[in-house]
Amino acid sequence: MARTLDVLSTKTTFLVLRECFYGTTRFEDFVSRTSASAPAVSRALRQLEDAQIVARVPYREQGSRTRHAYELTTAGEDLLPVFLALMEWGDAHLQHGSGPLAFYDRRTRRRLRIHVAPGP
Known part of the structure:
Protein backbone atom coordinates (compact mmCIF):
# COMPACT_ATOMS: atom_id res chain seq x y z
CA MET A 1 0.00 0.00 0.00
CA ALA A 2 2.86 2.38 0.82
CA ARG A 3 4.39 1.97 -2.65
CA THR A 4 1.02 2.67 -4.26
CA LEU A 5 0.67 5.84 -2.22
CA ASP A 6 4.19 6.87 -3.24
CA VAL A 7 3.14 6.69 -6.89
CA LEU A 8 -0.14 8.54 -6.31
CA SER A 9 1.44 10.98 -3.87
CA THR A 10 0.15 14.32 -5.13
CA LYS A 11 -3.25 15.85 -5.74
CA THR A 12 -2.24 16.57 -9.34
CA THR A 13 -1.38 12.91 -9.92
CA PHE A 14 -4.83 11.91 -8.65
CA LEU A 15 -6.52 14.53 -10.83
CA VAL A 16 -4.56 13.47 -13.92
CA LEU A 17 -5.44 9.83 -13.28
CA ARG A 18 -9.09 10.79 -12.78
CA GLU A 19 -9.01 12.52 -16.16
CA CYS A 20 -7.51 9.39 -17.73
CA PHE A 21 -10.54 7.47 -16.48
CA TYR A 22 -12.77 10.13 -18.07
CA GLY A 23 -11.00 9.58 -21.40
CA THR A 24 -8.63 12.55 -21.44
CA THR A 25 -5.45 11.79 -23.39
CA ARG A 26 -3.83 15.09 -24.42
CA PHE A 27 -1.50 17.18 -22.30
CA GLU A 28 -3.30 20.48 -22.90
CA ASP A 29 -6.58 18.90 -21.86
CA PHE A 30 -5.05 17.57 -18.63
CA VAL A 31 -3.85 21.09 -17.81
CA SER A 32 -7.20 22.74 -18.49
CA ARG A 33 -9.34 20.06 -16.84
CA THR A 34 -7.27 19.76 -13.67
CA SER A 35 -6.53 23.50 -13.31
CA ALA A 36 -2.98 22.46 -12.43
CA SER A 37 0.10 24.12 -13.87
CA ALA A 38 1.73 22.62 -16.95
CA PRO A 39 4.89 21.68 -14.97
CA ALA A 40 2.79 19.93 -12.30
CA VAL A 41 0.84 17.98 -14.94
CA SER A 42 4.09 17.08 -16.69
CA ARG A 43 5.53 15.71 -13.42
CA ALA A 44 2.35 13.76 -12.71
CA ARG A 56 2.82 7.68 -24.04
CA VAL A 57 1.47 7.15 -27.55
CA PRO A 58 2.68 9.31 -30.46
CA TYR A 59 0.13 11.05 -32.66
CA ARG A 60 0.36 13.68 -35.34
CA GLU A 61 -2.28 16.02 -36.64
CA GLN A 62 -1.92 17.11 -40.24
CA GLY A 63 0.48 20.04 -40.52
CA SER A 64 1.74 19.69 -36.95
CA ARG A 65 4.69 18.02 -35.28
CA THR A 66 4.44 14.66 -33.61
CA ARG A 67 3.04 14.89 -30.09
CA HIS A 68 2.17 12.34 -27.42
CA ALA A 69 -1.14 11.24 -25.99
CA TYR A 70 -1.36 9.41 -22.67
CA GLU A 71 -3.40 6.24 -22.39
CA LEU A 72 -4.08 3.98 -19.44
CA THR A 73 -2.23 0.69 -19.40
CA THR A 74 -3.77 -2.47 -18.01
CA ALA A 75 -2.22 -1.57 -14.65
CA GLY A 76 -3.86 1.85 -14.86
CA GLU A 77 -7.24 0.38 -15.74
CA ASP A 78 -6.89 -1.92 -12.72
CA LEU A 79 -6.89 1.20 -10.51
CA LEU A 80 -10.49 2.06 -11.43
CA PRO A 81 -12.10 0.10 -8.55
CA VAL A 82 -9.67 1.79 -6.14
CA PHE A 83 -10.69 5.21 -7.44
CA LEU A 84 -14.37 4.36 -7.29
CA ALA A 85 -14.00 3.10 -3.72
CA LEU A 86 -12.20 6.31 -2.70
CA MET A 87 -14.93 8.34 -4.35
CA GLU A 88 -17.68 6.45 -2.55
CA TRP A 89 -15.88 6.82 0.78
CA GLY A 90 -15.50 10.57 0.21
CA ASP A 91 -19.15 10.90 -0.76
CA ALA A 92 -20.21 9.03 2.39
CA HIS A 93 -17.88 10.73 4.87
CA LEU A 94 -16.76 14.08 3.49
CA GLN A 95 -19.58 15.23 1.23
CA HIS A 96 -22.63 17.09 2.45
CA GLY A 97 -25.47 15.61 0.40
CA SER A 98 -24.90 13.28 -2.53
CA GLY A 99 -21.66 13.29 -4.46
CA PRO A 100 -21.24 14.91 -7.85
CA LEU A 101 -21.06 11.57 -9.71
CA ALA A 102 -22.89 8.28 -9.57
CA PHE A 103 -22.33 5.18 -11.67
CA TYR A 104 -25.07 2.94 -13.04
CA ASP A 105 -25.16 -0.43 -14.72
CA ARG A 106 -25.86 0.20 -18.38
CA ARG A 107 -28.15 -2.82 -18.69
CA THR A 108 -30.13 -2.73 -15.44
CA ARG A 109 -29.87 1.01 -14.68
CA ARG A 110 -29.11 0.10 -11.05
CA ARG A 111 -26.60 2.22 -9.19
CA LEU A 112 -23.19 0.59 -8.85
CA ARG A 113 -21.44 0.40 -5.51
CA ILE A 114 -17.97 -0.86 -4.68
CA HIS A 115 -17.75 -3.49 -1.97
CA VAL A 116 -15.51 -6.31 -0.85
CA ALA A 117 -17.00 -9.76 -1.33
CA PRO A 118 -15.69 -13.23 -0.52
CA GLY A 119 -13.95 -15.05 -3.32
CA PRO A 120 -15.25 -18.15 -5.09
Whole structure:
Protein backbone atom coordinates (compact mmCIF):
# COMPACT_ATOMS: atom_id res chain seq x y z
CA MET A 1 0.00 0.00 0.00
CA ALA A 2 2.86 2.38 0.82
CA ARG A 3 4.39 1.97 -2.65
CA THR A 4 1.02 2.67 -4.26
CA LEU A 5 0.67 5.84 -2.22
CA ASP A 6 4.19 6.87 -3.24
CA VAL A 7 3.14 6.69 -6.89
CA LEU A 8 -0.14 8.54 -6.31
CA SER A 9 1.44 10.98 -3.87
CA THR A 10 0.15 14.32 -5.13
CA LYS A 11 -3.25 15.85 -5.74
CA THR A 12 -2.24 16.57 -9.34
CA THR A 13 -1.38 12.91 -9.92
CA PHE A 14 -4.83 11.91 -8.65
CA LEU A 15 -6.52 14.53 -10.83
CA VAL A 16 -4.56 13.47 -13.92
CA LEU A 17 -5.44 9.83 -13.28
CA ARG A 18 -9.09 10.79 -12.78
CA GLU A 19 -9.01 12.52 -16.16
CA CYS A 20 -7.51 9.39 -17.73
CA PHE A 21 -10.54 7.47 -16.48
CA TYR A 22 -12.77 10.13 -18.07
CA GLY A 23 -11.00 9.58 -21.40
CA THR A 24 -8.63 12.55 -21.44
CA THR A 25 -5.45 11.79 -23.39
CA ARG A 26 -3.83 15.09 -24.42
CA PHE A 27 -1.50 17.18 -22.30
CA GLU A 28 -3.30 20.48 -22.90
CA ASP A 29 -6.58 18.90 -21.86
CA PHE A 30 -5.05 17.57 -18.63
CA VAL A 31 -3.85 21.09 -17.81
CA SER A 32 -7.20 22.74 -18.49
CA ARG A 33 -9.34 20.06 -16.84
CA THR A 34 -7.27 19.76 -13.67
CA SER A 35 -6.53 23.50 -13.31
CA ALA A 36 -2.98 22.46 -12.43
CA SER A 37 0.10 24.12 -13.87
CA ALA A 38 1.73 22.62 -16.95
CA PRO A 39 4.89 21.68 -14.97
CA ALA A 40 2.79 19.93 -12.30
CA VAL A 41 0.84 17.98 -14.94
CA SER A 42 4.09 17.08 -16.69
CA ARG A 43 5.53 15.71 -13.42
CA ALA A 44 2.35 13.76 -12.71
CA LEU A 45 2.29 12.20 -16.18
CA ARG A 46 5.98 11.31 -15.91
CA GLN A 47 5.37 9.68 -12.52
CA LEU A 48 2.41 7.71 -13.87
CA GLU A 49 4.41 6.69 -16.92
CA ASP A 50 7.37 5.58 -14.80
CA ALA A 51 4.97 3.42 -12.76
CA GLN A 52 3.55 1.98 -16.02
CA ILE A 53 0.07 3.30 -15.20
CA VAL A 54 -0.06 5.35 -18.40
CA ALA A 55 1.78 4.92 -21.67
CA ARG A 56 2.82 7.68 -24.04
CA VAL A 57 1.47 7.15 -27.55
CA PRO A 58 2.68 9.31 -30.46
CA TYR A 59 0.13 11.05 -32.66
CA ARG A 60 0.36 13.68 -35.34
CA GLU A 61 -2.28 16.02 -36.64
CA GLN A 62 -1.92 17.11 -40.24
CA GLY A 63 0.48 20.04 -40.52
CA SER A 64 1.74 19.69 -36.95
CA ARG A 65 4.69 18.02 -35.28
CA THR A 66 4.44 14.66 -33.61
CA ARG A 67 3.04 14.89 -30.09
CA HIS A 68 2.17 12.34 -27.42
CA ALA A 69 -1.14 11.24 -25.99
CA TYR A 70 -1.36 9.41 -22.67
CA GLU A 71 -3.40 6.24 -22.39
CA LEU A 72 -4.08 3.98 -19.44
CA THR A 73 -2.23 0.69 -19.40
CA THR A 74 -3.77 -2.47 -18.01
CA ALA A 75 -2.22 -1.57 -14.65
CA GLY A 76 -3.86 1.85 -14.86
CA GLU A 77 -7.24 0.38 -15.74
CA ASP A 78 -6.89 -1.92 -12.72
CA LEU A 79 -6.89 1.20 -10.51
CA LEU A 80 -10.49 2.06 -11.43
CA PRO A 81 -12.10 0.10 -8.55
CA VAL A 82 -9.67 1.79 -6.14
CA PHE A 83 -10.69 5.21 -7.44
CA LEU A 84 -14.37 4.36 -7.29
CA ALA A 85 -14.00 3.10 -3.72
CA LEU A 86 -12.20 6.31 -2.70
CA MET A 87 -14.93 8.34 -4.35
CA GLU A 88 -17.68 6.45 -2.55
CA TRP A 89 -15.88 6.82 0.78
CA GLY A 90 -15.50 10.57 0.21
CA ASP A 91 -19.15 10.90 -0.76
CA ALA A 92 -20.21 9.03 2.39
CA HIS A 93 -17.88 10.73 4.87
CA LEU A 94 -16.76 14.08 3.49
CA GLN A 95 -19.58 15.23 1.23
CA HIS A 96 -22.63 17.09 2.45
CA GLY A 97 -25.47 15.61 0.40
CA SER A 98 -24.90 13.28 -2.53
CA GLY A 99 -21.66 13.29 -4.46
CA PRO A 100 -21.24 14.91 -7.85
CA LEU A 101 -21.06 11.57 -9.71
CA ALA A 102 -22.89 8.28 -9.57
CA PHE A 103 -22.33 5.18 -11.67
CA TYR A 104 -25.07 2.94 -13.04
CA ASP A 105 -25.16 -0.43 -14.72
CA ARG A 106 -25.86 0.20 -18.38
CA ARG A 107 -28.15 -2.82 -18.69
CA THR A 108 -30.13 -2.73 -15.44
CA ARG A 109 -29.87 1.01 -14.68
CA ARG A 110 -29.11 0.10 -11.05
CA ARG A 111 -26.60 2.22 -9.19
CA LEU A 112 -23.19 0.59 -8.85
CA ARG A 113 -21.44 0.40 -5.51
CA ILE A 114 -17.97 -0.86 -4.68
CA HIS A 115 -17.75 -3.49 -1.97
CA VAL A 116 -15.51 -6.31 -0.85
CA ALA A 117 -17.00 -9.76 -1.33
CA PRO A 118 -15.69 -13.23 -0.52
CA GLY A 119 -13.95 -15.05 -3.32
CA PRO A 120 -15.25 -18.15 -5.09
